[in-house]
Amino acid sequence: MLRFSRRVAACLLILASAQAAVDVSPASAPRMEFTPLAPGTYRLPAIQSVENATLLDERAHPVRLSALTQGKITLLTFFYTYCVDPLGCPFAHQTLTLLRDRIVQDGELARAVRFVGISCDPGTDTPDALARYAADFATDSRFEWRFLTARSVSALLPVLDDFGQDVSVDVDDSGRATRALHHMLKVFLIDERGRVREIYSLAYLQPQVMLNDIGTLYLERRARAFPTR
Amino acid sequence: MRQSSQCTIVSAIVCLCFGAAAPKALADETCNSPYISNLIKGQEDFVHVWTLGVEGLGDGSDKLVTVDANPASKSYGKIVNTVSVGGRGEAHHMGFTDDRKFLWAGGLDDSKIYVFDVGTNPSKPKLIRKITGLPAKTKFVGPHTFYALPGRMLIGNLSNTTDKGGVTGMALYNNKGSLIARYDMPTASLGGVKGDGYGYDIAINPAKNVLLTSSFAGRQNYMRELGDLIKDAEAMKHFGSTMVVWNLKSMQPTQVLSVPGAPLEIRWSLAPGQNWAITAAALTSKLWLIKQGEGGAWSAREVGTIGNPAQVPLPVDISITAAGKGLWVNTFMDGTTHYFDLTDPEHPKETYQRRIGSQINMISQSWDGKRVYMTSSLLAHWDKKGADNEQFLRAFNWDGHALAPAFEVDFTREKLGRPHHMKFTAKANQSRTLAALAR
Numbered sequence: 001m002l003r004f005s006r007r008v009a010a011c012l013l014i015l016a017s018a019q020a021a022v023d024v025s026p027a028s029a030p031r032m033e034f035t036p037l038a039p040g041t042y043r044l045p046a047i048q049s050v051e052n053a054t055l056l057d058e059r060a061h062p063v064r065l066s067a068l069t070q071g072k073i074t075l076l077t078f079f080y081t082y083c084v085d086p087l088g089c090p091f092a093h094q095t096l097t098l099l100r101d102r103i104v105q106d107g108e109l110a111r112a113v114r115f116v117g118i119s120c121d122p123g124t125d126t127p128d129a130l131a132r133y134a135a136d137f138a139t140d141s142r143f144e145w146r147f148l149t150a151r152s153v154s155a156l157l158p159v160l161d162d163f164g165q166d167v168s169v170d171v172d173d174s175g176r177a178t179r180a181l182h183h184m185l186k187v188f189l190i191d192e193r194g195r196v197r198e199i200y201s202l203a204y205l206q207p208q209v210m211l212n213d214i215g216t217l218y219l220e221r222r223a224r225a226f227p228t229r
Numbered sequence: 230m231r232q233s234s235q236c237t238i239v240s241a242i243v244c245l246c247f248g249a250a251a252p253k254a255l256a257d258e259t260c261n262s263p264y265i266s267n268l269i270k271g272q273e274d275f276v277h278v279w280t281l282g283v284e285g286l287g288d289g290s291d292k293l294v295t296v297d298a299n300p301a302s303k304s305y306g307k308i309v310n311t312v313s314v315g316g317r318g319e320a321h322h323m324g325f326t327d328d329r330k331f332l333w334a335g336g337l338d339d340s341k342i343y344v345f346d347v348g349t350n351p352s353k354p355k356l357i358r359k360i361t362g363l364p365a366k367t368k369f370v371g372p373h374t375f376y377a378l379p380g381r382m383l384i385g386n387l388s389n390t391t392d393k394g395g396v397t398g399m400a401l402y403n404n405k406g407s408l409i410a411r412y413d414m415p416t417a418s419l420g421g422v423k424g425d426g427y428g429y430d431i432a433i434n435p436a437k438n439v440l441l442t443s444s445f446a447g448r449q450n451y452m453r454e455l456g457d458l459i460k461d462a463e464a465m466k467h468f469g470s471t472m473v474v475w476n477l478k479s480m481q482p483t484q485v486l487s488v489p490g491a492p493l494e495i496r497w498s499l500a501p502g503q504n505w506a507i508t509a510a511a512l513t514s515k516l517w518l519i520k521q522g523e524g525g526a527w528s529a530r531e532v533g534t535i536g537n538p539a540q541v542p543l544p545v546d547i548s549i550t551a552a553g554k555g556l557w558v559n560t561f562m563d564g565t566t567h568y569f570d571l572t573d574p575e576h577p578k579e580t581y582q583r584r585i586g587s588q589i590n591m592i593s594q595s596w597d598g599k600r601v602y603m604t605s606s607l608l609a610h611w612d613k614k615g616a617d618n619e620q621f622l623r624a625f626n627w628d629g630h631a632l633a634p635a636f637e638v639d640f641t642r643e644k645l646g647r648p649h650h651m652k653f654t655a656k657a658n659q660s661r662t663l664a665a666l667a668r
Contacts, residue, residue, distance in 0.1 A: 031435075033436045033437055034436075034437055034439075037476070037478055041479070042478055045401065045409045045410045046409065047380055047403050048380070048407070156663075163380075164326075164380050164404045166328045166330060167663040169660060171660065175661075199379035199381075200379065201264050201327060201379040203435040204379060
């Protein structure tokens with residue numbers, strides 16, 4: 001119990017540092033002109049459960065999606081490795097990197113959280129391409145940041161559909177797909193039971209709020225593990 | 230004659246309750262949820278009109294009517310598709326999902342919700358889902374405002390299953406159509422003002438983590454013939470006179486604001502850093518500005534008059550320009566649209582007006598403000614009678630000084646019904662969905 005209190009206190013200390021009214025996120029971040037609610041003072045409703053699927057990791061090993069959307073608090077996003085939209089994948093990963101750097105300040109919190117990126121262009125983003133891409137982000141051994149792709153577009157479509165993640169591709173005059181993909185930037189916050197609890201689109205991608213939402217789920221998880229008598 | 234008598238009726242409403250109102254609208258490209266992707270900042274291709282069925286007219290059912298709105302098209306100004314929902318439930322408002330692929334549309338009478346696929350082929354929307362469980366699951370009826378959040382739809386309702394009065398709440402669904410949560414409108418005092426529990430419109434400012442709601446009336450009022458309603462002094466007391474400030478993250482009300490006269494549509498300024506919103510109170514014919522003070526508390530203040538309140542013009546729908554510098558206001562009773570200069574939102578100035586028809590309600594403008602669309606119907610039981618019951622979609626071009634007619638669709642002659650809420654779509658051009666490419 002004492003350990004729980006210390007851990008929660010440490011967690012809250014880290015999260016409290018993210019409650020200042022001035023956002024320290026990149027200049028291109030959405031405007032945030034309010035002080036976020038403290039972790040645990042509000043409830044995030046369960047939006048939907050995540051359907052299972054089989055994807056591929058950076059080593060071309062089959063991975064059940066449920067293995068990476070349950071058991072930890074997960075931030076999941078869709079991306080493609082060659083995206084250069086400044087308010088697209090690079091912005092999302094910049095925000096996630098900022099969050100990762102804050103989360104790893106607390107070892108237990110870091111072990112309770114993971115990030116997952118799923119490529120929406122399995123034709124280009126092979127496991128090898130993912131491995132090269134991951135080298136730029138999954139660099140902290142204290143934190144689990146995974147990247148996934150699919151064997152084919154057909155294998156990916158049910159996952160996109162489940163998350164409501166629309167992806168379109170520009171075609172040339174003959175109707176052939178180009179490398180210009182369009183997808184609505186969304187980051188999904190998933191609890192340890194595999195339920196989506198928040199969805200951040202660009203207008204919502206406020207790092208302090210995201211950190212406090214993670215803290216809310218973390219405290220919820222701890223409360224279940226150590227129920228108050 | 231009919232119009233004259235109805236003006237008298239509405240005058241009586243104002244005299245009796247000083248807080249009654251009339252509905253209408255969420256509509257155009259500048260008033261979509263801030264979470265919606267792919268705003269159409271150029272030429273829209275289609276305008277979709279959610280239309281109330283009329284018994285004995287065509288199939289009598291509510292329907293989604295699609296009109297070609299691109300001047301470069303051979304079918305410009307023509308109806309290109311209709312989707313009947315096979316029943317009449319007081320079709321009213323609709324809203325896009327966050328990805329703009331689907332339109333959710335509601336019926337104020339039967340509380341049914343219809344989901345149309347407008348993304349696959351916007352020229353031919355398809356009805357893909359019906360949601361019928363709102364009253365049973367939430368105890369709310371009269372789904373009015375459909376406001377997209379990421380991956381979900383927040384629905385502002387008008388009434389409840391218990392007494393069909395104005396006390397109601399909001400319902401949150403995921404985009405798959407499953408209910409996530411319900412939120413009661415406050416009836417307690419917050420910030421020194423007692424909540425009336427009524428609901429109507431929803432508008433969010435993500436930068437402030439603030440959600441605003443407004444208030445109208447319950448089913449027992451909006452589904453009654455207007456002539457009967459105004460004779461019922463007790464019923465006339467039951468109209469909204471508040472707005473509510475919510476903490477968006479927690480979905481908890483934090484302040485109730487007194488806004489007499491039934492505040493209806495809410496529009497946040499879209500200009501960066503301009504954290505104010507404006508609304509029109511229907512019965513008092515006043516514009517109200519909602520803004521935050523230095524201490525953090527929000528306030529609502531009357532800032533302008535629409536037409537001559539003594540003549541009860543009944544402002545219904547409003548539409549703010551993308552730059553937040555102008556505001557269209559439609560007044561139902563005199564069928565007139567008014568343009569206000571909002572350069573100083575504390576002192577709106579009317580700079581233009583034009584009579585559009587015997588009655589008008591909804592207004593939608595393109596993102597660039599150059600095209601304006603208007604429809605005629607308010608509510609089935611509140612529309613004018615006889616020759617004044619014009620039912621139309623009228624499109625105009627706006628050069629900053631005057632409206633010039635572009636095209637018109639007569640919804641009675643076309644046997645469609647009473648046109649209400651409008652939304653725009655555009656063709657996909659040179660892109661295809663991943664799913665389409667995989668086929």
